[in-house]
Amino acid sequence: MIVNKISVNKILFDSGNLFSLAIEMTLTSQFTLLTEIDPDPVELVNASSQVPLLLLCEHAGHAIPKSLKNLGLDKSTLSSHRAWDIGAETLARKLAQRINAPLILQRYSRLVIDPNRPPGSSESIPEISDRIEISANKNLDFNEREARRQAIFEPMDQAIQAAFDFSERKAAFSIHSYTPVFDGHEREWNAGFLSRKSLSTAESLINSVAQMKPDLNLAINQPYQIDDETDWFIPQHAEKRLLPHCLIEIRNDQINHETGVSQWVKLLAKAINDLMKGLL
Ligand SMILES: [Zn+2]
Numbered sequence: 001m002i003v004n005k006i007s008v009n010k011i012l013f014d015s016g017n018l019f020s021l022a023i024e025m026t027l028t029s030q031f032t033l034l035t036e037i038d039p040d041p042v043e044l045v046n047a048s049s050q051v052p053l054l055l056l057c058e059h060a061g062h063a064i065p066k067s068l069k070n071l072g073l074d075k076s077t078l079s080s081h082r083a084w085d086i087g088a089e090t091l092a093r094k095l096a097q098r099i100n101a102p103l104i105l106q107r108y109s110r111l112v113i114d115p116n117r118p119p120g121s122s123e124s125i126p127e128i129s130d131r132i133e134i135s136a137n138k139n140l141d142f143n144e145r146e147a148r149r150q151a152i153f154e155p156m157d158q159a160i161q162a163a164f165d166f167s168e169r170k171a172a173f174s175i176h177s178y179t180p181v182f183d184g185h186e187r188e189w190n191a192g193f194l195s196r197k198s199l200s201t202a203e204s205l206i207n208s209v210a211q212m213k214p215d216l217n218l219a220i221n222q223p224y225q226i227d228d229e230t231d232w233f234i235p236q237h238a239e240k241r242l243l244p245h246c247l248i249e250i251r252n253d254q255i256n257h258e259t260g261v262s263q264w265v266k267l268l269a270k271a272i273n274d275l276m277k278g279l280l
Contacts, residue, residue: 033151038065041155045096045103050167053276054104055096056160056174056233058116060089061107065151071111071136081179082129083109087255092175094265099272104159106152111137113148115156116174116232120145123230130182160237170279171201171244173272174233177252178223190254191264192222194247195234201244201275208271213263223249244279 034041039061062084064070070078077083089105096103106115110126111134117124125145127137163169180187191209193202199220206218226234226247238245248268254260 033065033067033147035066039063039107041107041152042159043105043107044159044163045093045105046100047102049100049102051099051101052168052170052280053099053101053272054160054163054169054172055092055101056172057085057088057092057103057105057176058114058156058174058233059085059110059176060092060105062109063107064109064112068112068136071134073111073132073134073136077132078109078111080130081177081252082132083111085175085177086179086252087250087261088175088177088252091177091250091255091261091264091268094261095175095268095272098265098269102163104156104163106156108152113152115153117230118228118232118236119149119153121229130179157232160233164237164241169243171272171276172233172238173245174247176247176249177255178249180251180253182223187223187251188217189219189222190216190251192219192224192249194221194224194226194249195245196221196226197239198243198245201246204275204278205246205248205268205271208274209267212267212270244275 062078064078073083080086092103092105095101108115110116111129113119113125114123125137125140125148127134178187178192193206195202202220206220209216210218224230228235231247234245234247237243250264255264
């Protein structure tokens with residue numbers, strides 16, 4: 001048996017900060033997926049911040065482990081919305097910087113394994129994405145699935161757990177983006193605020209954004225809804241902790257350029273600050 005040791009402590013956190021103490025550990029896996037040349041799966045920004053909220057960006061990256069040979073996909077698919085949430089990483093980083101909040105980012109593409117789907121669910125390792133077949137994800141055996149779960153899904157999940165263990169969080173926000181046209185259908189909303197058990201949080205955010213920019217088309221629970229089968233962070237972490245939370249979806253044509261990102265950073269920072277004032 002090949003033993004692949006992954007130092008989660010090294011992967012997640014800058015040396016010397018307090019947060020690293022909370023998750024000092026070593027995962028031992030019998031499966032090898034990532035090697036020295038592959039990026040670490042999880043990155044934590046503002047790790048030592050004790051600002052009492054948590055930001056997540058599960059679909060920030062579009063890296064593919066070298067051993068998976070780009071999943072047989074061409075460059076245009078790997079840089080499209082199928083592989084990642086375009087613009088979400090930049091928005092999440094700048095937002096974290098602006099409000100000094102801790103942020104957890106995933107570096108690997110959701111086409112390898114989706115960090116926001118329950119492992120084993122039909123969309124966890126997708127065989128099709130917006131009309132493109134991912135043949136390399138078909139007929140995977142238990143070991144191949146488990147290797148992806150242990151190397152990519154698990155470190156992110158543990159980082160989330162560690163962030164909650166490290167310091168009290170009074171709210172959590174997950175930052176995503178979506179494509180303007182999906183499966184042939186246009187999505188007219190500028191942004192969606194998703195929640196099923198914390199609707200007042202979604203409503204508070206939407207009201208603050210609408211006050212600042214009334215011309216935006218904003219929606220609750222569009223273009224997706226939270227569901228146990230298609231979500232992980234909200235059902236498994238935010239709802240279970242009874243935390244005020246929201247999954248924020250921005251249409252990606254507004255955050256694929258600097259001006260748009262700056263505008264959304266400003267809007268979301270104000271909306272989150274308005275909300276937090278009521279929670280502290
Ligand atoms: Zn997403």
